[in-house]
Amino acid sequence: xxxxxxxxxxxxxxxxxxxxxxxxxxxKTLKELEKDIDRNYKCLHILFDGYNxxxxxxxxxxxxxxxxxxxIKKDPKIVYFLxxxxxxxxxxxxxxxxxEALYIGEKKTIKEMYDEDPSTFVERQMNLPRTQIxxxxxxxxxxxxxxxxxKFGYENDVMGRVEELGNELGDFLN
Numbered sequence: 001x002x003x004x005x006x007x008x009x010x011x012x013x014x015x016x017x018x019x020x021x022x023x024x025x026x027x028k029t030l031k032e033l034e035k036d037i038d039r040n041y042k043c044l045h046i047l048f049d050g051y052n053x054x055x056x057x058x059x060x061x062x063x064x065x066x067x068x069x070x071x072i073k074k075d076p077k078i079v080y081f082l083x084x085x086x087x088x089x090x091x092x093x094x095x096x097x098x099x100e101a102l103y104i105g106e107k108k109t110i111k112e113m114y115d116e117d118p119s120t121f122v123e124r125q126m127n128l129p130r131t132q133i134x135x136x137x138x139x140x141x142x143x144x145x146x147x148x149x150x151k152f153g154y155e156n157d158v159m160g161r162v163e164e165l166g167n168e169l170g171d172f173l174n
Contacts, residue, residue: 006042006043006083006085007043008043008044008045008083008085008086009029009033009040009043009044009045010045010047011025011026011029011044011045011046011047012047012049013025013026013046013047013048013049013067014049014050015049015050015051015063016050017067018048018050018063018064018067019063019067021066021067021070023070023071023074023075026046026071026075026078027075029044030075030077030078030081033081034156037080037156037158038158040081041080041081041158041161042080042081042082042083042084042085042089043081043083044078044081044082044083044088045082045083045086045088046082046088046091046092048061048064048067051064057094058091058094058095059091059094059095059097059099059133064095065095065096067095068092068095068096069095069096069141071092072092072096072141072144072145073144075148076144076145076147076148076149076152077148077149077151077152078092079092079145079148079149079165079169080149080152080153080158080161080162080165084168093135093137093169094133094135096137096141097135097136097137097138098135098136098137098138099133099134099135099136100133100134100136142169145169146166146169149162149165149166150162150166
């Protein structure tokens with residue numbers, strides 16, 4: 001049996017909304033999603049526009065991190081609606097997490113790597129592994145998300161899904 005085709009809602013936020021923490025469109029979208037909780041479970045993907053010229057990951061951009069902190073603080077139930085197939089949930093969790101870059105081996109400057117062997121410098125740069133990131137969601141943020149989800153689950157008779165989501169969040173953090 002084929003899995004039912006899933007629709008995703010892409011909410012594209014402007015740089016102005018992000019920098020000024022304007023939550024109107026997010027809240028309006030949440031109200032619409034709440035009209036059909038079963039159908040809209042894990043369907044929302046949030047895009048952060050206005051940062052396309054910045055090569056950094058979204059969790060490295062402080063304005064986006066601040067926006068996501070505020071979003072989760074005000075509406076932890078949004079986690080119920082965030083999709084996980086296109087990494088929407090993961091991106092938001094990374095944005096609210098404490099991050100630490102992990103290096104394997106000795107950390108070198110670009111100049112030190114170039115001086116080792118200038119003839120293979122470009123090739124070695126292309127084959128470098130991506131920096132590994134250790135993420136830790138602070139306990140108070142994780143607890144706030146779980147409490148918000150549990151409240152939402154009881155109010156809307158979706159505790160089974162909330163428990164499943166809570167387990168996934170726990171797995172994601174471990």
